[in-house]
Amino acid sequence: MDQEIHTIQRIAIRNDFNVDVPWLVRKKRLRFLLSQSSQNPHNDFICERWIRLPFLGKHSYKLARELRKLDFRVGFYPLITIGQLLNHKESIPTNKKSGVYRLNCGECDAQYVGPTGRSLMNRIGDHRHAFNKRNVSEGLEENHDFTKV
Numbered sequence: 072m073d074q075e076i077h078t079i080q081r082i083a084i085r086n087d088f089n090v091d092v093p094w095l096v097r098k099k100r101l102r103f104l105l106s107q108s109s110q111n112p113h114n115d116f117i118c119e120r121w122i123r124l125p126f127l128g129k130h131s132y133k134l135a136r137e138l139r140k141l142d143f144r145v146g147f148y149p150l151i152t153i154g155q156l157l158n159h160k161e162s163i164p165t166n167k168k169s170g171v172y173r174l175n176c177g178e179c180d181a182q183y184v185g186p187t188g189r190s191l192m193n194r195i196g197d198h199r200h201a202f203n204k205r206n207v208s209e210g211l212e213e214n215h216d217f218t219k220v
Contacts, residue, residue: 119144122146125148166190169189170186170187171185172194
């Protein structure tokens with residue numbers, strides 16, 4: 072088959088017919104394969120075949136036109152949605168977020184891990200205040216300096 076395609080290509084070139092014969096053969100073969108795969112003798116109803124593609128301007132229309140020749144219906148979707156363009160959320164600085172935090176002792180390898188619903192900055196301030204007052208009831212161990220954060 073490759074030899075036949077090559078012969079047809081040479082004949083086309085000799086007759087000043089500028090055409091890509093291998094591409095035309097592949098295109099015709101693709102049409103044939105797609106038509107064969109869509110034929111189902113057991114079903115009496117017609118099923119529409121849809122394909123979803125990203126919209127890329129005029130190239131999308133050209134591709135859709137070729138796919139319609141193969142009995143495909145084409146639907147496009149945008150690459151960027153309005154929601155992505157209108158992202159008005161500002162990021163919250165880490166020290167103002169709540170969550171789980173870890174404090175390391177400034178003098179040894181001891182660590183304290185604790186959750187908070189308040190801002191991290193306020194909670195660490197509570198720990199510093201408790202350490203300065205030597206108030207162990209704030210959850211930190213005695214004899215550890217967790218103020219050097």
